[in-house]
Amino acid sequence: MRIKRRSLPSRPLRAAALCIALTAAAATSQAQGGGQGSTIAMQGNGKGATACASCHGAHGEGNPAAGFPRLAGVSAPYIESQLALFADGQRQNPVMQPIAKALSEAERTAVGHYFSDLPFPPPAAKDESPTPAQTGAWLAARGRWADGLPACVQCHGPGGAGVGSAFPPLAGQSAAYIAAQLHAFKSGARPGGPMNLMKVVASKLSDTDISAVADYYGSTDGGRK
Amino acid sequence: MTGIPMFTSRMGAIACLALGAFAAGAAQPAKSPDDAEGGSSSAAFKPPPESAMPTDEFGKSVKLGEQIFLHTKEYAGKYVGNSLDCVNCHLDAGRKADASPLWAAYISYPAYRSKNKHVNSYAERLQGCFRFSMNGEAPPLGDKVLLALESYSYWLAKGAPVGEKIAGRGYPALPKPAEAPDYGRGSKVYAQHCALCHGADGQGQQSAGKTVFPPLWGAQSFNWGAGMHDIKNASAFIKANMPLGLGGTLTDQEAWDVAMFMDSHERPQDPRFKDSVAATRKAHHDSPTSMYGKTVNGHLLGAQ
Numbered sequence: 224m225r226i227k228r229r230s231l232p233s234r235p236l237r238a239a240a241l242c243i244a245l246t247a248a249a250a251t252s253q254a255q256g257g258g259q260g261s262t263i264a265m266q267g268n269g270k271g272a273t274a275c276a277s278c279h280g281a282h283g284e285g286n287p288a289a290g291f292p293r294l295a296g297v298s299a300p301y302i303e304s305q306l307a308l309f310a311d312g313q314r315q316n317p318v319m320q321p322i323a324k325a326l327s328e329a330e331r332t333a334v335g336h337y338f339s340d341l342p343f344p345p346p347a348a349k350d351e352s353p354t355p356a357q358t359g360a361w362l363a364a365r366g367r368w369a370d371g372l373p374a375c376v377q378c379h380g381p382g383g384a385g386v387g388s389a390f391p392p393l394a395g396q397s398a399a400y401i402a403a404q405l406h407a408f409k410s411g412a413r414p415g416g417p418m419n420l421m422k423v424v425a426s427k428l429s430d431t432d433i434s435a436v437a438d439y440y441g442s443t444d445g446g447r448k
Numbered sequence: 449m450t451g452i453p454m455f456t457s458r459m460g461a462i463a464c465l466a467l468g469a470f471a472a473g474a475a476q477p478a479k480s481p482d483d484a485e486g487g488s489s490s491a492a493f494k495p496p497p498e499s500a501m502p503t504d505e506f507g508k509s510v511k512l513g514e515q516i517f518l519h520t521k522e523y524a525g526k527y528v529g530n531s532l533d534c535v536n537c538h539l540d541a542g543r544k545a546d547a548s549p550l551w552a553a554y555i556s557y558p559a560y561r562s563k564n565k566h567v568n569s570y571a572e573r574l575q576g577c578f579r580f581s582m583n584g585e586a587p588p589l590g591d592k593v594l595l596a597l598e599s600y601s602y603w604l605a606k607g608a609p610v611g612e613k614i615a616g617r618g619y620p621a622l623p624k625p626a627e628a629p630d631y632g633r634g635s636k637v638y639a640q641h642c643a644l645c646h647g648a649d650g651q652g653q654q655s656a657g658k659t660v661f662p663p664l665w666g667a668q669s670f671n672w673g674a675g676m677h678d679i680k681n682a683s684a685f686i687k688a689n690m691p692l693g694l695g696g697t698l699t700d701q702e703a704w705d706v707a708m709f710m711d712s713h714e715r716p717q718d719p720r721f722k723d724s725v726a727a728t729r730k731a732h733h734d735s736p737t738s739m740y741g742k743t744v745n746g747h748l749l750g751a752q
Binding site for chain 2: 352354371372373380384385386418
């Protein structure tokens with residue numbers, strides 16, 4: 224797990240740090256696209272890609288009411304891969320397609336790094352010893368192996384915190400977003416991901432299951448204010 | 449149906465259905481994961497539902513057994529020497545048929561085991577899991593950990609026929625492969641179907657300090673004494689259960705090849721090691737499907 228820096232040092236220290244940072248900026252920040260990513264996220268790229276922050280929040284926290292996902296702390300390769308899928312229309316979304324298309328490959332990489340480096344509070348602890356009557360929690364923790372359905376935690380990790388670069392966090396995403404994605408995986412509006420795993424999984428979920436599991440993770444608001 | 453005029457139309461229909469089924473089977477590997485079986489198809493036996501778990505004093509031991517099974521390090525840490533959990537191989541908390549379910553194991557003991565050449569109680573069988581698969585220390589007989597695992601197994605086995613062979617036990621044996629298992633082919637299967645979760649280096653992945661995808665070799669995996677080190681067992685497990693949620697989608701040959709690849713990497717020493725790798729192989733691994741003591745890529749496996 225990457226340790227996130229949560230607070231900035233005091234002002235004099237910050238000024239000193241800024242000097243060092245400025246000299247180092249060209250080498251590190253630019254190499255990783257940090258500066259460029261930040262600019263695009265906050266202002267857009269001036270070529271048709273609007274500022275990410277206008278929908279995904281100034282801190283990449285997402286907008287649960289509108290169903291816009293959290294991007295803060297989500298892995299860079301995952302964000303990049305989704306932007307590529309939006310751009311070529313494999314992942315269907317009328318809002319994201321033109322934005323992703325307007326971003327160059329390098330800009331997608333920069334944006335991915337920018338958001339993956341943003342801190343996100345750890346998700347609230349979840350009880351992962353539920354009873355089968357708690358449908359959402361049970362599917363999350365135990366799956367339904369009688370149908371060959373693995374549990375969410377088996378790939379997305381304890382508490383849905385996400386695992387590595389390929390398995391994004393579920394914690395901190397809204398119920399609306401998670402439900403919409405599961406329906407999109409099921410219908411094919413969104414590609415099934417590596418080895419088509421999510422298509423297989425989502426196809427084994429009923430509408431009721433989807434609501435239940437989305438509500439379960441959607442309530443993991445991870446301290447979002 | 450021409451040429452077989454004595455067939456009635458009904459027989460013809462049945463034959464066509466059978467041929468259709470055969471064609472579907474022969475079409476394997478149908479690579480669409482949509483076709484994955486994944487479920488516990490072969491076994492008629494169903495363990496009791498979680499909701500039926502008792503809540504009395506005995507039920508507490510059952511519940512503890514389930515928790516040990518799911519979170520082995522947290523609940524039985526002093527007996528665990530790696531970062532695996534029981535549930536990594538015994539899927540669905542030890543319930544899933546064809547993934548060595550506990551209900552089938554429970555009713556199969558006491559039994560004579562060629563592995564240690566005497567009659568083993570179920571508790572002794574569980575000790576073996578800790579010593580080999582968990583690369584740890586065997587809990588002493590009567591220990592709370594063993595009693596809890598035994599309680600959980602006994603409860604899962606409610607109504608299972610004692611003394612009879614039960615479908616779903618262990619892993620379905622895989623036919624011998626058409627071609628001898630091959631490391632190079634296995635490495636390609638691994639890269640394509642396994643590395644996403646278990647990592648290119650086989651070390652698995654963790655989240656928040658907890659193993660999510662288990663390490664398949666190396667210091668944090670099962671040792672050379674574990675059943676899974678034998679490619680006969682590993683290939684059967686892989687075919688039936690891997691990739692997770694897509695069981696049954698690899699061909700038999702792919703399962704053999706990738707098992708050979710996995711088990712051709714170094715892992716913790718067999719705790720029964722005595723004198724030399726060669727002597728230990730002769731004593732415990734004298735089988736063509738054990739890679740222990742064989743040389744792969746210039747390395748003598750088991751020499752550490």
